[in-house]
Amino acid sequence: MNxxxxxxxxxxVGFSDEVSAKLHEIIDAAIVKGSLDAVAKQQMMDLVxxxxxxxxxxxxxxxxxxxxxxxFAATNEKILEMNDEKEAKIEADVEEAVSQIEDAAKAAPAVxxx
Amino acid sequence: xxxxTMDSEIQSRPSVMERITTAAETxxxxxxxxxxxxLDRVLGAPEAVGMAVTIAGENARALQERAANALNxxxxxxxxxxxxxxxxxxxxxxxxxxxxxxxxxxxxxxALKFGLTKATSLEDRVVAICNIPAGLEEIAAGGFExxxxxxxxxxxxxxxxxxxAKAGLSAEQRAILESLLAAQEVExxxxxxxxxxxxxxxxxxxxxxxxxxxxxxxxxxxxxxxVEKQRVFKGLLAKVSV
Numbered sequence: 001m002n003x004x005x006x007x008x009x010x011x012x013v014g015f016s017d018e019v020s021a022k023l024h025e026i027i028d029a030a031i032v033k034g035s036l037d038a039v040a041k042q043q044m045m046d047l048v049x050x051x052x053x054x055x056x057x058x059x060x061x062x063x064x065x066x067x068x069x070x071x072f073a074a075t076n077e078k079i080l081e082m083n084d085e086k087e088a089k090i091e092a093d094v095e096e097a098v099s100q101i102e103d104a105a106k107a108a109p110a111v112x113x114x
Numbered sequence: 115x116x117x118x119t120m121d122s123e124i125q126s127r128p129s130v131m132e133r134i135t136t137a138a139e140t141x142x143x144x145x146x147x148x149x150x151x152x153l154d155r156v157l158g159a160p161e162a163v164g165m166a167v168t169i170a171g172e173n174a175r176a177l178q179e180r181a182a183n184a185l186n187x188x189x190x191x192x193x194x195x196x197x198x199x200x201x202x203x204x205x206x207x208x209x210x211x212x213x214x215x216x217x218x219x220x221x222x223x224x225a226l227k228f229g230l231t232k233a234t235s236l237e238d239r240v241v242a243i244c245n246i247p248a249g250l251e252e253i254a255a256g257g258f259e260x261x262x263x264x265x266x267x268x269x270x271x272x273x274x275x276x277x278x279a280k281a282g283l284s285a286e287q288r289a290i291l292e293s294l295l296a297a298q299e300v301e302x303x304x305x306x307x308x309x310x311x312x313x314x315x316x317x318x319x320x321x322x323x324x325x326x327x328x329x330x331x332x333x334x335x336x337x338x339x340x341v342e343k344q345r346v347f348k349g350l351l352a353k354v355s356v
Contacts, residue, residue: 001350001353006350006354009347009350010347012343013340013343013346013347014340014344015344017232022228022229036354037356038356041351041354043228044351045348046228048347048348050224050228051344052344052345052348053221054221054225054236055337055341055344057218057221058236058239058240058243058334058337059337059341060334061210061240061244062243062331062337063334064214065207065210065243066330066331066334067327068203068207068210069323069324070323071206072250072323076196079192079195079196080317082192083188083313084313086188086191087185087188090184090185090188093180093184
């Protein structure tokens with residue numbers, strides 16, 4: 001792969017603005033010069049590594065946050081579930097107690113009129 | 115006058131008690147026992163019904179308080195569990211952020227050596243990723259107890275007013291009891307509705323947390339895809355002869 005093709009590839013890859021600018025600067029100088037020296041090549045490799053590292057750090061942080069948020073959502077869902085169970089029990093108890101009161105009221109004798 | 119005659123006739127009629135007692139006295143013992151049973155029923159009924167309504171009223175009040183207490187306890191329990199979940203969540207986020215920021219600072223120090231002047235931008239991006247979406251830390255169940263207590267007091271007042279107004283315990287007693295029980299049911303439903311609002315808030319929080327988690331996962335996948343392309347470029351660069 002010649003330097004022009006490498007520059008072409010560089011345009012297709014997403015680097016951070018600052019790293020991209022540095023890489024272009026080095027490769028353009030190499031194109032003018034007609035070759036890429038070992039120091040410049042190593043510098044380019046280091047810059048790519050830096051951007052890869054930054055990208056991975058961002059991706060890892062995003063994944064961790066996504067997991068944390070997912071876990072938080074699951075915990076809240078569990079809280080809701082437990083709350084629903086407790087409320088269903090309260091409702092059943094109230095229904096039963098109201099029925100007992102209603103039954104007691106129905107059992108009370110009516111007041112006859114003379 | 116005719117009206118005066120009617121009034122005097124009514125006034126001269128024996129009372130119900132007198133009529134039944136007279137009937138009992140004149141009918142002989144077996145007849146007397148049957149009549150006395152009727153009399154007992156007539157005389158005892160208002161007291162029995164009154165007692166039934168009173169007991170039912172007290173039971174309904176006690177039930178209302180029990181239901182309110184139980185719902186409040188559930189709300190408190192939900193609030194505590196929610197607070198624990200939030201504390202745990204913010205703790206995890208802080209840890210993730212601290213670790214990420216430390217790594218970003220280290221990266222920034224190395225980046226500066228390569229002449230990258232915007233080295234702190236990575237730290238800023240890490241902090242932005244770890245930002246907790248608005249509303250996620252809000253406690254949903256707070257303030258429920260005071261509202262439920264207010265409802266309970268109003269309900270008790272209603273029952274007391276009702277019983278006081280109808281202290282005579284007339285034939286309307288069944289209707290009174292029915293309205294009392296209906297009030298009980300309405301109150302219970304109000305408490306349920308308040309609880310439902312707490313649940314709704316938690317539901318929204320779950321939705322928001324899941325939504326943000328989905329966005330971050332997609333962003334992370336996208337970022338890794340870019341990283342993969344960068345690695346491919348590095349592979350090509352490595353093949354360039356010097």
